[in-house]
Amino acid sequence: MELRKIIESNKDRLIEDVLKLVSFESVKGEEQEGMPQGEAVHEALKAALEMAEGYGFKTFHVDGHAGVVEYGDGEDYVAVLGHLDVVPVGDGWTKNPLGEVHGDRIYGRGTMDDKGPMVSALHGLIAIKESGIPLKHKIRLIFGTSEETGGPDIEEYLKKEKQPVAGFTPDADFPAIHAEMGILVIRLSKKLENHSLLSLEGGQAVNMVPDAAKVTYRKGDEEKTIAFEGVSAHGSTPHKGKNAISMLLSDMVRNEDFQTLKDTLSVLEYNLAKDLDGKAMGVDFKDEPSGKLVLNLGKIKLTEDTLDTYINIRYPVTVKEKEVTERIRELFEKEGFTFDVMAHDGPLYFPKDTPLIEKLMGVYTKETGDEREALAIGGGTYAKMMKNIVAFGPLLPGREDTLHQLDEYILIEDLMTCARIYANAMVELAK
Incomplete structure (x- = not known):
């Protein structure tokens, strides 16, 4: 007292x-x-x-x-x-x-x-x-x-x-x-060929759900822009937000103006924009102490002809980093992407x-x-x-x-x- x-x-x-x-x-x-x-x-x-x-x-x-x-x-x-x-x-x-x-x-x-x-x-x-x-x-x-x-x-x-x-x-x-779950930041890069993109960008920080994303491209003599607005949230709780990059990728995959990029865009959309637990990539790990893996598609940016996509992953405390990274590496390298782990913070338990x-x-x-x-x-x-x-x-x-x-x-x-x-x-x- x-x-x-x-x-x-x-x-x-x-x-x-x-x-x-x-x-x-x-x-x-x-x-x-x-x-x-x-x-x-x-x-x-x-x-x-x-x-x-x-x-x-x-x-x-x-x-x-x-x-x-x-x-x-x-x-x-x-x-x-x-x-x-x-x-x-x-x-x-x-x-x-x-x-x-x-x-x-x-x-x-x-x-x-x-x-x-x-x-x-x-x-x-x-x-x-x-x-x-x-x-x-x-x-x-x-x-x-x-x-x-x-x-x-x-x-x-x-x-x-x-x-x-x-x-x-x-x-x-x-x-x-x-x-505290392990945290990974991964960059997936691919050089684009035969495209009409002038710019493509979304997200400010990889550990935040992006609230804006847009693409600007040339169609004939015309310059066009497609933009989406989402709702920001912390990367550890992406279900609380609305991912603007995911919305943009889904739109581009179905848009005839981007047919030459459809294969690349489809790989990104299917694996990164469909779920928040890594299920599409086969990394939907979960455990009793910390729960399910969390995936956030945080940033995307076109620099010259290279498209860089950044993801933020929170993985369960009993899972090894390699179990996550090697599966994602194998999947994306097979599709012509370069895979890089930009940051890793191991779990605490x-x-x-x-x-x-x-x-x-x-x-x-x-x-x-x-x-x-x-x-x-x-x-x-x-x-x-x-x-x-x-x-x-x-x-x-x-x-x-x-x-x-x-x-x-x-x-x-x-x-x-x-x-x-x-x-x-x-x-x-x-x-």
């Missing part, structure tokens, strides 16, 4: 601290001396460490790549691993993207991902410090700086610091995430009876009364970057997920809930 009371007494300061960090538009910038992710990210890191110092914590940073807030004694430590960098704000916000309280919500880029949750963790640590609860291990809050861009922040941290004995990253959903999962689930259930089981997700988090770490919150069941969206927000009530959960989780892991 004492932790809860301390956290509640600091509610106004917690809100102020979230607004302070969100006021920095900490998008990756040009590298400068001592600022590997640019000035804006560095200023946010500096502010976070100064904030923690103001509460009496020891802090340091690892060459500007990551900042550390430390409490307690001992050789080993428990980690809460989050990040201060954010995705670009974008146009169309109706609230201040650099922080605004509106009713029971705090709006701004980073409120949910990941500044808000890390401030909740900081206030959980403040409560632990003020309560004087005895601990066996130190506790570290680690502020990364390049999670959104896949940078080297945690890799650089681990060159100088040892691994934690346990911990979590507040950068996904509640309750605990015991499985902790059985549900792992002590780390059981401890976090126990804390979550006690605090919320919710008895649902640990989750598996298609997304990838910092948990894959460091040993003995799993994702744990901040998104509570039933809440709107505004991750990377316009008008990103988090409920003040949920920030307080996170602070209580994270305080008790840190104690449970460090005692």
Whole structure:
């Protein structure tokens, strides 16, 4: 009860601290001396460490790549691993993207991902410090700086610091995430011959469902364009979107204007645009811990005469990468495509009876009364970057997920809930 009371007494300061960090538009910038992710990210890191110092914590940073807030004694430590960098704000916000309280919500880029949750963790640590609860291990809050861009922040941290004995990253959903699927980015390329295309493109990022795709081509003396609009969604949940590239390919296959390309287009449409689980390619793997493979047709682009198609695959945790890639390679190389794995992030899996999962689930259930089981997700988090770490919150069941969206927000009530959960989780892991 004492932790809860301390956290509640600091509610106004917690809100102020979230607004302070969100006021920095900490998008990756040009590298400068001592600022590997640019000035804006560095200023946010500096502010976070100064904030923690103001509460009496020891802090340091690892060459500007990551900042550390430390409490307690001992050789080993428990980690809460989050990040201060954010995705670009974008146009169309109706609230201040650099922080605004509106009713029971705090709006701004980073409120949910990941500044808000890390401030909740900081206030959980403040409560632990003020309560004087005895601990066996130190506790570290680690502020990364390049999670959104896949940078080297945690890799650089681990060159100088040892691994934690346990911990979590507040950068996904509640309750605990015991499985994260493997992630593949594959490029399929083919040189086109005897065609009338002037341009063909769709999609902005391979890990997003494309919301626009178009082809421009010459027909006689006329220049024509066909365009489709879809609905964007994250690449790990393509069923929530509407794929504009799939719609365009389906139209082109049936259009007499593209007869010379029909074979190539048909291969792409049949294998990539018909399903979301890889069934057409024979890679529709599934397992009990993490579920079915997920396929997203994310980007397509014609450069001179070469058509590049990019797919994003989330594969089950018990499946080997080669089982997926070799089947796709064989299928497309037979059709004259060049196959390249552009990126690979292996799966993460902790059985549900792992002590780390059981401890976090126990804390979550006690605090919320919710008895649902640990989750598996298609997304990838910092948990894959460091040993003995799993994702744990901040998104509570039933809440709107505004991750990377316009008008990103988090409920003040949920920030307080996170602070209580994270305080008790840190104690449970460090005692």
